[in-house]
Amino acid sequence: MADWVNVGSAGEIADGELSSYSAGERQIAIANVDGTLYAFDDLCTHQQCSLAEGELEDTTVECPCHGSRFDIRTGQAVNGPASDPVDVFEVREQDAELQVLLDE
Amino acid sequence: MAPIVIVGGGLAGATAAGSLRDRGYEGDVVVIGEEPVPPYERPPLSKEYLRGESGHQLVRPAEWYRDNAVDARLGVRAERVHAAERAIELADGERVPFDQVVIATGARNRRIDLPGRDLPGVLDLRFAHDADAIREAAARGTKAVLVGMGFIGAEVAASLRHLGLDVTVVEFFSTPLERVLGPQLGGAIEALHRDHGVEMIFGDAAERFDGDGRFETLVTREGRRVEGDFAVVGVGVEPVTEVAAHGDVPVDGGIPVDATLRTSVDAVWAIGDVARHDHPVFGPIRVEHFDNALKMGDHVAANLLGANAAFDDPHWFWSDQYDAEIQMAGFATGWDQTVIRGSVEERAFTAFLLDGGRLLSVFSMNRKHDVRRSMPLIGMRHLDPAQLADAELDLRRLRPPKG
Numbered sequence: 001m002a003d004w005v006n007v008g009s010a011g012e013i014a015d016g017e018l019s020s021y022s023a024g025e026r027q028i029a030i031a032n033v034d035g036t037l038y039a040f041d042d043l044c045t046h047q048q049c050s051l052a053e054g055e056l057e058d059t060t061v062e063c064p065c066h067g068s069r070f071d072i073r074t075g076q077a078v079n080g081p082a083s084d085p086v087d088v089f090e091v092r093e094q095d096a097e098l099q100v101l102l103d104e
Numbered sequence: 105m106a107p108i109v110i111v112g113g114g115l116a117g118a119t120a121a122g123s124l125r126d127r128g129y130e131g132d133v134v135v136i137g138e139e140p141v142p143p144y145e146r147p148p149l150s151k152e153y154l155r156g157e158s159g160h161q162l163v164r165p166a167e168w169y170r171d172n173a174v175d176a177r178l179g180v181r182a183e184r185v186h187a188a189e190r191a192i193e194l195a196d197g198e199r200v201p202f203d204q205v206v207i208a209t210g211a212r213n214r215r216i217d218l219p220g221r222d223l224p225g226v227l228d229l230r231f232a233h234d235a236d237a238i239r240e241a242a243a244r245g246t247k248a249v250l251v252g253m254g255f256i257g258a259e260v261a262a263s264l265r266h267l268g269l270d271v272t273v274v275e276f277f278s279t280p281l282e283r284v285l286g287p288q289l290g291g292a293i294e295a296l297h298r299d300h301g302v303e304m305i306f307g308d309a310a311e312r313f314d315g316d317g318r319f320e321t322l323v324t325r326e327g328r329r330v331e332g333d334f335a336v337v338g339v340g341v342e343p344v345t346e347v348a349a350h351g352d353v354p355v356d357g358g359i360p361v362d363a364t365l366r367t368s369v370d371a372v373w374a375i376g377d378v379a380r381h382d383h384p385v386f387g388p389i390r391v392e393h394f395d396n397a398l399k400m401g402d403h404v405a406a407n408l409l410g411a412n413a414a415f416d417d418p419h420w421f422w423s424d425q426y427d428a429e430i431q432m433a434g435f436a437t438g439w440d441q442t443v444i445r446g447s448v449e450e451r452a453f454t455a456f457l458l459d460g461g462r463l464l465s466v467f468s469m470n471r472k473h474d475v476r477r478s479m480p481l482i483g484m485r486h487l488d489p490a491q492l493a494d495a496e497l498d499l500r501r502l503r504p505p506k507g
Contacts, residue, residue, distance in 0.1 A: 065422065
């Protein structure tokens with residue numbers, strides 16, 4: 001059963017910015033690329049650094065620790081030492097809320 | 105058509121093979137690797153793997169080669185490249201024909217021919233089995249002696265301290281990593297290790313390894329006697345060029361390649377630690393880091409398929425020691441200005457190395473954003489040192505406008 005979970009406020013991530021949010025047990029990164037939001041697991045699959053502290057370039061994020069790069073639309077590792085993908089989530093702004101769709 | 109043959113089963117070679125397939129190449133691909141195991145990543149060998157926290161990290165899963173019709177010939181040594189005849193000669197005399205060949209034979213540890221170097225318990229670190237030997241020695245012993253404090257020596261020191269061993273390092277220069285970082289930044293590495301209980305002897309060098317059937321004491325040139333249960337020697341590497349030199353590919357401090365990773369010989373390319381690359385920003389350099397091997401592997405695949413692009417990555421690597429996150433980008437052998445951002449004393453700083461006003465290299469400790477963000481600045485002139493030093497300023501603002 002998947003549910004929309006409130007993690008923050010609508011409009012709080014500026015274009016080109018990236019933030020980390022707690023959602024239950026998980027830490028989720030949300031990026032704003034030209035007005036479109038993307039949500040993905042905040043922890044790099046290489047050595048669990050926070051991807052939200054990394055560099056956003058177009059629709060990829062680069063891990064600040066060891067340079068692994070992920071496509072934030074699909075979660076695929078495209079470059080660097082990580083080979084496993086990160087999970088991606090649906091994300092939306094509903095009324096005043098920033099929400100991600102999480103499995104229970 | 106004859107296959108694309110990759111000589112070398114390390115990160116660069118395996119990445120080249122992987123990238124050829126990822127890019128849709130459907131022709132035959134052969135990887136010839138001397139180690140009898142699928143290509144694996146070496147950075148963990150001095151860190152998590154050495155500490156027993158992680159196992160092998162393969163570049164691609166073991167079954168990937170078969171599943172993608174890549175003929176991985178592992179445990180096989182290539183003897184020489186006959187470029188004129190478009191064939192590789194293997195150690196058993198077999199000849200493997202090629203349409204194009206990529207030499208990715210990497211580097212080996214520099215040997216110091218000192219008395220006692222072959223005693224059991226005198227170890228070094230290059231391969232996974234070397235890390236296994238150090239880990240086993242660490243499990244049995246309580247005191248390690250390290251010769252050399254470059255990045256490998258520093259990381260091994262940190263890992264052995266983590267495992268609870270007493271560690272003494274003998275280093276020829278006056279600080280760790282002095283040749284790469286200079287004395288000021290080398291001093292910051294020294295302070296980090298001193299705080300973690302590493303004993304360091306600078307300005308001295310190994311003279312001989314003593315012991316009764318097994319290593320017991322390192323005797324130095326200055327006459328010091330440093331006792332330990334085992335020794336680890338880390339005094340740099342040299343490129344593995346025999347396959348070229350014994351064939352018909354020129355060798356000069358590595359295998360020289362142009363900006364696009366081609367050698368001067370038709371159909372022969374070289375990548376990774378063995379390649380002496382004519383870098384568009386730094387000139388001819390040979391780089392011994394993970395990220396370079398990865399990026400060159402991908403880049404040569406693109407060029408094999410016709411991209412014909414210069415490789416101009418500014419080079420980047422990391423070195424995790426204790427809880428310190430160290431990163432460095434660029435390349436500098438000499439510089440006349442060091443701009444510090446943050447605090448060296450508090451071990452949260454970035455150092456910009458400039459020569460004649462041109463940014464050549466960036467080093468950081470515990471300021472992990474700075475290096476990545478300043479990589480596009482490397483090679484630039486006319487950067488304002490006051491802006492670089494301003495810890496509040498977002499370095500991305502200093503980038504040249506795109507296009």
